[in-house]
Structures are given as structure tokens and as C-alpha cells.
Amino acid sequence: MKELKDIEAMIIRSLDKTATEEELSKVKEWINHSLENKQLYFEFKDVWDATAEADIPSNKEVWQNLKPQLTNRKIFPGWAFKAVKIAAVAILVAFTTYSIFDYSETKQDELTYVTVNVPNGSQSAVTLADGTLVKLNAGSELIYPSIFNQDERTVTLKGEGYFTVHHNKEHPFIVTAGDIEVRVLGTEFNVMAYPEADRIETTLIEGSVSLNTKGGDFTKGIILKPGQKAVYSNGQMNINEADIELATNWTKKGFNFKNTSFKDLVIRLERWYNVDIIILSEEVKDFSFTGKFRNNETIWQVLDVIKMTTPIDYKSDDDKIYITLITD
């Protein structure tokens, strides 16, 4: 009981900033002792922070300082707000039509579907009935009808594919990937939608595509221009300038990383070399890596290159590769 009271006092001192270094270490130890302790501490601190009458600078003064940094007088263009509204509607529609969507899928079952699975460690290319070419990256799956006899040409992608769509105005081509749909007339684009990744990236190389959430109204979708990339993550769609080389490099038998998190890097390498890689130190997952490989290196050569720029080490055992953080 005495110990419990001690920690209470130490928590207050750590928040009050009157704790000694020894007391702080004890608090840290206590927090790390269990999830309950951690939750209790940070919820407690949250109330503490939220009740503070902190010496927050006056927002009027800060605004005066901030204003000159906002160079353009017109702040938000009207279209952005229209787009926000449209997107909100699209998301609503996506939710409300979810059950209907299930139904329409069963109706299409009359068609014969072909599933192409590309195992880890290899790549594949498929030509569809309409002449569309799809290059598939390692660890991907494409489901498509053997004939396109509907108004729309619809395929489903898990993983990564580079599409060169055969032009046909009457029959739009639609790629369903996770929660989004990419709708095109005739164009070249790359979709990365690995289920284990936390985002879906669509990069447009040529032509034009529109994106909407699954089941949403495509006439209100977001239009991509060549050279742009749409990143869908946590229900949010952001449009950025794309690095075309980076996004399509895999089709040319090479791979390219730019500020790629270790988590994503490992997923890529696992797929590419068909190996299991385990990150033993949590900290490593947040590291990022930039570099290029031609894909004629061995996995060991690749890991050795990564080692040169990042404080990691690796060892292998039982077909698995373990990555650890080097601390000194």
C-alpha cells in the first residue's frame, strides 16, 4: 500500500516537474511495467494537461506573426471545399450502398472469372480479353472475367499492378482495389494495394483516371492528372506529385526506395526474394531508407547496403532473417 502511495506522489511530482531524476526513472519504470499502468498514467496526464491554464501565447499576437507567412491572399479556393463536400457524400454513399454492393457481386457470378496469383519472388504479365495488358508484381492477385460482356470492364486487384488499358470509350475499365475504385477510359497507371500495407497508391502515367470509394458515385470522383499520385489511407485521399520512376521501377526489373519505412521495406524484400524477415527491435520499424537496387543483387548484398546507412545488423537462421538495432 505504501508503495502505491509513493508512486502517486511521484506521478504528481513528474507532472509538476519537481521530481528528482531518480523519481523520474521510477515513474518510467512503473509506466513500462504494464499496459494498465501506462494507460492510467497517460489518461491521468491527459486530464492534468487539459485542465492546465498554460501560458499559451495570445492567439491574436501569433496570428499577426503568422499572417505574413501566408503569402497568397486568397486562402482556400472554392473548389477545394466543393471537393470536400463531394468526397463526404461519396463516403456516405459508400457506406449506404455497401449491402447493395454485395448483391451486385453475386449477380455477376454468371461470368467466368479467372484468378491469377503471382507468388513472392516472381512477376507476371497478363493480357485480358479486351487487349489490356497488366503487369503484376510479386505477391499479387488479379481477378478478371474471361470475357468482358458487361457495360463495364471490372477487375479486382490485391497487390501491385501496372495497367496499360486498351481504349474503349463505351466500356469503362474499372480496377477495384481494397476500398477504392479506379475508373479509366484508356490509359497507363500503377496501383499499389497490398492488403498488409496501410494505404493504396494510384499513380497515373498517361491519360486520365477518376477515383472513388467502393460503391461511390464515380461522376463525383477525384480526377488524377498524369504525373500525379493518389494516396488513400485511413479514409483520406491525398493527391501529390508522383515520382513516376519510383512507382513504376518494379516493371523494369529493379526497385527503388525513397524515404520508405523499414516496415514497408521489409514487406517488399520478403515478396521480392521470397524470404521471411523479422524485425526484432521496435525502433527499427520507424527508420526510413532511400536507395536503388537493380534486382541482380542477392538479398545479402541488399542487406549489406542497408547496413551501411542504417544502424542495423542481421543474422539468418532457419530460413528466416532477423534484423536488430545496433546500440552503442
Place this chain on the structure above:
Amino acid sequence: MPQIVNIKSAKEFEQFFKTHFDDMVRYAMKFVYRSDVASDIVQEAFVKLWEMRNKLLVTVSIKAYLYKTIYNLSLNHIEQLKVHSQHHNSIYTELMELEADYYKEEKSLLQQEKIELLRQMLKELPKGCYEVIDMSRFQGLKTKEIANKLDVPVRTVETRIYRCISKLKELVGRA
């Protein structure tokens, strides 16, 4: 459904800034502890929002975007601190990191917009609680100073504040 903030003009942007500045600074202070640093981070987040206005389609909520930006900028700040920190500061930096990591999955009361509720709940607290919370949280007095004012041992003040904050946490959690 997330609330969609509608800002069409410079005037509305200014209004939006002034309405949310304090909460955003409090949120950043969770991670960086200092109000001047927090204020800089919040300003940077608003400038970022401004610069991204042609590239970014915020489809959920501008506030969520800002909180996320502030979170990331705070993490950068902690990273820098880690590089420069002297030994005796390192435990605070470690606590900062733990906290930032915790808020990757959890939402703070400020993000949940519960601060008003919290203020109301203060009235529900037992007598004696308001006194210490007022001195500690609103007047920003250290426990030692409160102990001097009330002429009781520091330890008593610490225990009382602990009980009162816990009670408040319970009340907000239940509401």
C-alpha cells in the same frame, strides 16, 4: 461522422485559427512540454495547411489533418531533443517518446473536444478538490507553494491532487 470545417475566405481561416489555436497548443504541449515550442509547432502546422491547399484534399476534417501534422512535428522535435539532450534531460525525453507513442493509438481529451465537459465536471468534484485544482492547474502553482499557502505537508497536497485528478478522470470517462 467527422465534422467538416468549412473555410471559404481569409476571414474564416483567421477565425478558424483563433478558435482552435489554444487547444492545438495544449495538444502539442502534451508531447513537447513547453508552450513556446508548442506554439511554434502549431504555427508551422497552419502554414503547412496553407501551403498544401492546392495539393491536398482533406476529405475527413481539417482538424484531424492539423492534429496529425502537429503530432508528426512534435515527434520531429523530440527526435532533435534526443540528439542534443544532455544526460539529465534524457528521462524526460524518454517519457515524451513513450507518450507520443501512446497517442498513436489513443485520442487525447483535446482531440475529443472534451475540454468544456472537463470544466463542467469540476463543479461535481468534492469540496476541497476545487481549491487544490484551482491552485495547481489554473494558477500553475507547484505543490510546495500550495502546501505553504494551506499550511499542510507537501505530501498531503500531492495525495489530494492525485485523488482529485483521478476523480475528474473518472467523471469524464463516465460522461
